[in-house]
Amino acid sequence: MSISNGRDQLQRVAFEMSDGTFYKFAINPQSITESYGARNIFQQTEQAIQMQGYGQGLHTIVISGTTGVRSIGNSNGTRKDVTTGYDRIHELRDLILTKLNSGHDTSSVASSVAEGSFVTLTFHDFTDGNSWIVELNTDGFQIARDVNNPLSYTYTISMVVIGDASTPATSEVTWIELGNKHPSLTPTATYTGYEYKYGKDTLASDKFDAQQYTASAQQFKMSKKSTIDNYGQTGMYSNTAILSPSEVLALYKVVYPDIISTFDWASYVASSGYFTRAKLESILDYDEGNAGDSGDASKDLTNLSIQQIFQTLYGQTVNDIDIESYEDAEKVHQTLYGSTVNDLNVKTSTSPYQAYENGTITGVTDYGLSSDKSKSIQIIPVSQLQLAYSSIYNSADGGASMSDLSDLYSLMRSGSLANYQATVKVDSTNLDAATSTQLLQMYSVTSGQTASASDIGNYEAVLQVYANSVGGVVDGTSFLNSYTATNSAIQQESINANQQTTGTSINQWEAITDSTQANYVQSTAEYTNPIVSQTAPAYTYYTAKNILRI
Amino acid sequence: MEISLSVADYFMALYPTEQRQVPLTTIAQEDFKDRSLPVTFLMSETDYRFYYEVLRESTVNWSNIDDESIITKIWSTDLETQYPGMYKLLDLIVYEVFVLDYILDTDVTYIKYYKSGDLPRLRQNIRYACDWLGDYRAYRFLVEYLRELDVAVGYSENQLGFLLRSTDLRYSLGKLNF
Numbered sequence: 001m002s003i004s005n006g007r008d009q010l011q012r013v014a015f016e017m018s019d020g021t022f023y024k025f026a027i028n029p030q031s032i033t034e035s036y037g038a039r040n041i042f043q044q045t046e047q048a049i050q051m052q053g054y055g056q057g058l059h060t061i062v063i064s065g066t067t068g069v070r071s072i073g074n075s076n077g078t079r080k081d082v083t084t085g086y087d088r089i090h091e092l093r094d095l096i097l098t099k100l101n102s103g104h105d106t107s108s109v110a111s112s113v114a115e116g117s118f119v120t121l122t123f124h125d126f127t128d129g130n131s132w133i134v135e136l137n138t139d140g141f142q143i144a145r146d147v148n149n150p151l152s153y154t155y156t157i158s159m160v161v162i163g164d165a166s167t168p169a170t171s172e173v174t175w176i177e178l179g180n181k182h183p184s185l186t187p188t189a190t191y192t193g194y195e196y197k198y199g200k201d202t203l204a205s206d207k208f209d210a211q212q213y214t215a216s217a218q219q220f221k222m223s224k225k226s227t228i229d230n231y232g233q234t235g236m237y238s239n240t241a242i243l244s245p246s247e248v249l250a251l252y253k254v255v256y257p258d259i260i261s262t263f264d265w266a267s268y269v270a271s272s273g274y275f276t277r278a279k280l281e282s283i284l285d286y287d288e289g290n291a292g293d294s295g296d297a298s299k300d301l302t303n304l305s306i307q308q309i310f311q312t313l314y315g316q317t318v319n320d321i322d323i324e325s326y327e328d329a330e331k332v333h334q335t336l337y338g339s340t341v342n343d344l345n346v347k348t349s350t351s352p353y354q355a356y357e358n359g360t361i362t363g364v365t366d367y368g369l370s371s372d373k374s375k376s377i378q379i380i381p382v383s384q385l386q387l388a389y390s391s392i393y394n395s396a397d398g399g400a401s402m403s404d405l406s407d408l409y410s411l412m413r414s415g416s417l418a419n420y421q422a423t424v425k426v427d428s429t430n431l432d433a434a435t436s437t438q439l440l441q442m443y444s445v446t447s448g449q450t451a452s453a454s455d456i457g458n459y460e461a462v463l464q465v466y467a468n469s470v471g472g473v474v475d476g477t478s479f480l481n482s483y484t485a486t487n488s489a490i491q492q493e494s495i496n497a498n499q500q501t502t503g504t505s506i507n508q509w510e511a512i513t514d515s516t517q518a519n520y521v522q523s524t525a526e527y528t529n530p531i532v533s534q535t536a537p538a539y540t541y542y543t544a545k546n547i548l549r550i
Numbered sequence: 551m552e553i554s555l556s557v558a559d560y561f562m563a564l565y566p567t568e569q570r571q572v573p574l575t576t577i578a579q580e581d582f583k584d585r586s587l588p589v590t591f592l593m594s595e596t597d598y599r600f601y602y603e604v605l606r607e608s609t610v611n612w613s614n615i616d617d618e619s620i621i622t623k624i625w626s627t628d629l630e631t632q633y634p635g636m637y638k639l640l641d642l643i644v645y646e647v648f649v650l651d652y653i654l655d656t657d658v659t660y661i662k663y664y665k666s667g668d669l670p671r672l673r674q675n676i677r678y679a680c681d682w683l684g685d686y687r688a689y690r691f692l693v694e695y696l697r698e699l700d701v702a703v704g705y706s707e708n709q710l711g712f713l714l715r716s717t718d719l720r721y722s723l724g725k726l727n728f
Contacts, residue, residue, distance in 0.1 A: 541654040543702035544647050547695050549619035550557050 013063065015095060016122040023095050026088060029065035032125070059161040060137060061123065067092065069151040089143060089153040096141045096157070122165045131165035551608040551656070558610050560621060561601075561645045564638075570598045572642055574635055581635030581682075589678045591642065594668035596660050600649045604657075620644060620695045627689055639679055640692075646672045647699055650706060669707035676700045 013032070015023040037057025043050040068085025102119045123134045137158035144154045163169065564572050572591040582589055593601070615622050621644060629637040650669075653661050680696045683689040 537654050537706060540702045540706040541651055543698055544651045545655075547620050547699055547702075548644065548648055548651065549616035550554065550621070550648060 012126055014124045014126065015092075016124060017095065017099060018120045018122075019098075021095060021098075023092060025065070025067070027066060027068055027085075029063040031062075031064050033062040035060050035062075059132075061132070061134065061159045061161060062137075062139075062156065063159075064154065064156040066152045066154045068153075085151075085153055089155060092155065093141070093143065096136065100136060100140070120169075121159075123159060123161075124165075132159075132161040133163040133165050133169070134159035134161055136160075551604055551652070552611055553605075553608050554613050554615055555610040556615060557621065558605065558608065560641060561605055561648070564593075564601070564641060564645060566593045566598055566601060570595065572638065574638060578635035578638055581633045585678075585682070587678050587681060589639065589675055590671050591639070592671065593642070594646070594664060594671075596653070596663040596668065597646050597649050599663055600652070600660060604652070620692070620699075623692060623695070627692075629689065636679070636682060639675060643672065643675055643679060643696070643699070647703065650703065654706075669703055673700055673703050673707065676703070 012028045013025055015021075036059050039054035039057040041052045041054075043052070066085065067088035099119055099121045121134050121136075122131055124131045137160050139156075139158035141158075142156040144156070145152075146154070566572055570593040572593065574591060624637070624640050624644075629640070649660070676696050676699055680693045680700070683692050683696070
C-alpha cells in the first residue's frame with residue numbers, strides 16, 4: 001500500500017530515520033536492485049552434487065539515481081531560492097552520514113539508545129509496499145559526478161536489510177510471561193469423549209433432548225432454512241427447502257389425529273402446496289375459516305408433539321426413539337405406510353391383532369404379523385378392486401405408473417374395507433363371476449408376494465405394449481391371459497390370492513429394513529440389494545452436481 | 551427452492567405441453583432430419599410435475615452461474631442461434647438431470663412418478679447429443695461432460711427399482727451423509 005493523502009498515491013521511495021528525519025526522493029531512483037542471497041553450499045563430489053541449504057541469505061538493496069540538476073545562478077550571482085538537486089544530494093548525504101556515525105561498536109547500542117544518538121534507518125519502498133530496517137552495506141554511499149553530465153549528481157546507496165519495519169525490534173519486545181506457565185495444581189480434567197451432537201445431550205443420556213432440538217431448530221429458522229434434513233447425523237445439516245405435500249399430510253395427521261374426523265385429504269394435499277408457496281408457517285386453521293376463529297388456540301402444537309412430528313418428518317434418521325412415544329410413532333408409521341410396517345415389537349402388535357380376533361376392528365387384517373392365522377385371511381374390498389381395475393385400464397397415458405401401482409398396493413394391503421370374498425358370495429350386483437375372478441387375478445398380480453417389484457415393472461411394460469396393440473382399448477381377461485402367458489414367473493406362482501400363506505420369502509416392497517445389506521435371497525437367487533446400491537445414488541448425485549453446478 | 555434467475559429462465563424455456571412434449575419450431579426440427587438415431591422430446595411425469603410444482607414456484611436470485619457449469623459452456627457456443635433444436639435438446643437433458651439431482655438431494659417424493667422408461671430415454675437423448683455434437687469441432691468439448699452425465703444417470707437407472715422400493719430414501723441413503 002503506497003503512501004496516500006486520500007486522493008493521490010505516492011509511488012516512490014523514501015528514507016526515514018528514527019530521529020524523525022524523513023527524506024523523500026523528489027526524483028525516483030533510476031534503478032533499484034534487490035537481491036536475496038541464498039545460504040546454499042554446493043559440494044561437487046565425483047558422483048553427484050551435494051547441496052546443503054540454510055535458507056535465505058543477505059537481503060540487499062541497491063538504489064541509484066540522480067537528485068536532479070544543480071541550480072543555476074541568476075543575474076545577481078545568487079542562487080534562486082529553490083530546492084535543487086544540489087541541495088537534495090547534500091541533504092541525502094547528511095542523512096546517511098548521521099546514520100553511519102550514530103552507532104559504533106565501541107559504544108554499546110544500549111548506551112547509544114540511552115543517549116538518543118543511535119538512529120535506525122528505514123527504507124520505504126512505497127511502490128511495492130515494503131518497508132525495511134536497513135544498514136549501509138560496506139560499499140556504503142557513493143556520489144558520482146561526471147564531466148559528460150556536469151549538472152547532475154548521481155548517487156548509489158547499497159543497503160543490507162536487517163529486518164522488516166513492520167515488526168518491533170528485539171529491544172522493543174518483552175519476554176516476560178504473566179501467570180504460571182507450569183502450575184503446581186492438578187490440571188483440569190477435560191472430557192475427551194464428549195462430542196456434542198445437535199439435539200442430543202450425549203453426557204446426560206441418550207434420550208432425545210427437546211430443548212437442544214428446539215434451540216437448533218430456532219437457529220435454522222434464523223438462518224432461513226426451512227427444515228433440517230439430516231438431523232442427528234454427523235456432518236453439516238442439509239436443508240430441505242419446503243415440505244413436500246406428503247410430509248405436510250403426515251405432519252397434519254400427527255397433529256390432528258382426532259380433531260377433524262372427516263377430512264378431505266386429497267384436496268388438502270392439493271392445497272397444501274399453496275400454503276408453502278405463500279410462505280405461511282402455520283397450517284393450523286386449514287379449512288376452518290380465518291385465523292382467530294374460536295378453537296384455533298386449542299389446536300396449537302404442544303411441546304410433547306415435537307418428537308412425534310420430528311419422527312414423522314425424518315423417519316428413521318432418528319437414532320434413538322423414546323419407547324413411550326413409540327406407540328404413537330407406530331401409529332404414524334402405519335398411517336403413512338399402510339400395513340408395510342414389518343418391525344413391530346410384541347407389545348404393540350398384539351393389541352391390533354387381538355382387536356382383529358375379537359372382530360371389533362375390521363381394518364386390521366394383515367398387519368405384517370407372522371401369525372399364520374392373520375396371513376391366511378386376505379380380504380380384498382370390492383370397491384378397491386374396482387378402483388384398481390379402472391385405474392389400470394382407464395389410464396389415459398396407456399399404463400399405470402409406478403406411483404399408481406404402489407398406491408394400489410398400499411390400499412389393498414391396508415385392507416380397511418369390507419370383505420371381498422364375502423361380498424362376492426352374498427351379493428353379485430356389482431360384478432359377475434367372471435369379472436370377479438378376473439379382478440382377483442388382477443389383485444394377485446398387482447399386490448402381495450405373488451409379484452415382485454420387477455414383475456410389476458414387467459407388468460407395466462406388457463400393459464403398455466398390449467394397450468398399443470389393441471389401440472388403447474384393453475379387455476381385462478384377454479390382457480391378463482397374454483400377460484400370464486408371457487410371464488412364466490407369474491404363471492408358476494399360480495395366481496392365487498392365498499399365496500401369502502407361505503410367507504417365507506421377503507416381500508420386495510417391504511425390504512426397506514434390509515436395504516443397506518446385501519441379503520442373498522435363496523428363492524430368487526439374487527441379492528436383495530447389491531452393495532452398489534449404497535453408492536450408486538451418491539455417484540449420480542455428486543457427478544451431476546459437479547457438472548451442473550447450479 | 552431458490553434458483554438463479556438465468557437458470558430458471560433456461561429451464562422455463564422448455565414449455566412442455568400437456569402431453570409432456572417439448573415443442574420444437576420448424577427450424578429447430580431441421581437439426582434432427584438426417585439422423586436415424588431416435589431422439590425424444592418428451593418429459594417424464596416427474597419432470598413435468600417438477601416444472602409446474604417446483605420450478606415455476608421457486609424463488610429466484612441474481613447469482614451468476616459457475617463458469618465451470620455445463621450451462622455456461624453451452625451458452626458459450628453459438629448453438630442457440632445456429633442449431634436451436636440441439637440447443638433445446640441440451641436444455642432438456644440438463645433439466646432432467648437437474649430434476650434427478652433435486653430428487654436425490656432435496657425432495658424424494660417426486661421419485662415415485664418415474665416410470666421404467668424415463669431414465670433410459672434420457673440416456674438415449676444424451677447419447678444422441680454426444681453423437682451429434684461430436685461431428686462439430688466447435689461443440690466437441692461438450693461430449694465429455696455429457697458422457698459423464700450418461701454414466702451418472704445410468705447408475706440411478708439401474709438402482710431405480712431399489713430407490714422406488716425404499717419407503718424412506720433418506721434412510722436408504724443415510725450412510726452416504728448427504
